[in-house]
Amino acid sequence: MNELETAITATLQAEAEGAAMTTDTTHEHEILNDRLDDVDRHRRRITWVGAIAAAAAIVLVIVGVRTLGTSHIPEPVSPSPSSVPRHVTTAFRPTVSLVVPAWVRDSTSAISTENDREAKWSVCDGGCGKGPSSVLAVILVASVLDPRSPTGYSAANQPEKFLASLQRSEAAGSLAITDRSTTTVGGFPAIVLTIDERRNVSNGFGCEIAPDQRCYDLSSDWDRLAVVDYHGSTLVLAASTNRSATDAVKADIAAQFDQMLTTVRFDPRPSPSAS
Amino acid sequence: MTGTSGTGQPSLPGSPRAAVTEIFHHHYRRLVGLAGLMVDDRESAEEVVQDAFESLYRSWGRLRDPQAAVAYLNRSVVNGSRSRLRKRMTERAYDIPDAGTAPSAESLGLDRNERDELVEALRALPRRQREVMVLRYYLDLSEDQIAEWLGISNGSVKRHAFRATETLQKRMEAWA
DSSP states (O other): OOHHHHHHHHHHHHHHHHHHHTSOHHHHHHHHHHHHHHHHHHHHHHHHHHHHHHHHHHHHHHHHHHHHTSSOOOOOOOOOGGGSOOEEOSSSSSOEEEOOOHHHHTOTTOEEEEETTEEEEEEESSOGGGOGGGEEEEEEEEEOBOTTOTTGGGSOOOHHHHHHHHHHHHHTTSEEEEEEEEEEETTEEEEEEEEEEOSOEEEEEEEOSSTTOOEEEEOSEEEEEEEEEETTEEEEEEEEEETTSOHHHHHHHHHHHHHHHTTOEEOSSOOTTOO | OOOBOTTSOBOOOSSHHHHHHHHHHHHHHHHHHHHHHHHSSHHHHHHHHHHHHHHHHHTGGGOOSHHHHHHHHHHHHHHHHHHHHHHTGGGOOOOOOOGGGSOOTGGGTSOHHHHHHHHHHHHHSOHHHHHHHHHHHTSOOOHHHHHHHHTOOHHHHHHHHHHHHHHHHHHHHHHO
8 A cells, every 4th residue: 555545544534533523422322222113113013014904805805705605796896086085296297196095095194295306105103204214105206217327317218218227226136026017107108017125226216317316226125116108208106115014015005006006197288397 | 241153253132123232332433434434424424324223223134143234334324325425416515524523643644734635635536436435445345345335347446546546646746
């Protein structure tokens, strides 16, 4: 190591120690304890939700078996559209109207946030304000960009590039894609898929196209994703939860998310951002 | 009584909560230092490290030994710091830590002004070059490891390190 390298090492160490010395470890430990308490509450809640979902599934199977045992097959009953409130975005562009899943509507702790580039519903246990730790599940609508595009952040925001990026991440072992299917969302072509995030990867989901773009990381979550080709741009709808959630919980979230997709409507007026 | 595992690594308490707490007491300050090198302000550094510990707790069942937990934390802190920096790329402001709390320049064999100049030069490096320098000279990672952590090629790591070193060299020569 030459003189400059020695000086760089020593300077970085001194800087790091300087930053470390000013932190209040006791206070930070208290904060961590609160956050870990939230995680524990979240796990207990997930366990209960899983148990309830499993119980519901059993009831449905029993009802199904009994129904099959009779000669009378009842007509399917569709939920009355007017009985469920629709959410219409006000800041997010393009304007989206949808019926959020029951686990969001029925939660007393659901928090809705929205800006021109993101509409999100977080269902938390113990208060979403305490950080991502307490988030049980998230519904997200956002426009994103393939972060590894050779032309950088000014590249066209094309759905196929976004999907190609996910496939590269899968090939690299950062995530696994399952249950991929083609559908339409709000009249636009879409690919629906399930993602199991296996590694933490900064910007693994891409970044917004904006000077102060926010990026979406892979962070040990499980996601049900709809990649919508909205006038040639990528519009992503997602439901996320921690990948440690039980299969029953994930299945329930996926089913409700897929149901939500059938309710999505876009403002028929062309969006200025979609080109 | 503290036991040791077969690999010679110190064992951790049985419950994940106790184990994470013990790791917190041993590594928290060091990790805040690492995050501080990348995000420039202490509050953000503390948040990044809190996120890393929470993530560790969530992932505890998949970790095999204490060394893996520390490696996981290092990487989480680097990823979290990079993510945070990117989010505020356009509003970046430097907040130089109080020099009075850092080890003395003399103890490092550096003149105080020389060290301040180097600190400023390191902070002025483009983000990617700075990340490479922190991983190389603070975490002592190999080129291969840096390439993997940052998701770039070995050639890119070499280029960033070369350009950063060249910039720092010129700056120090100009200052001298």
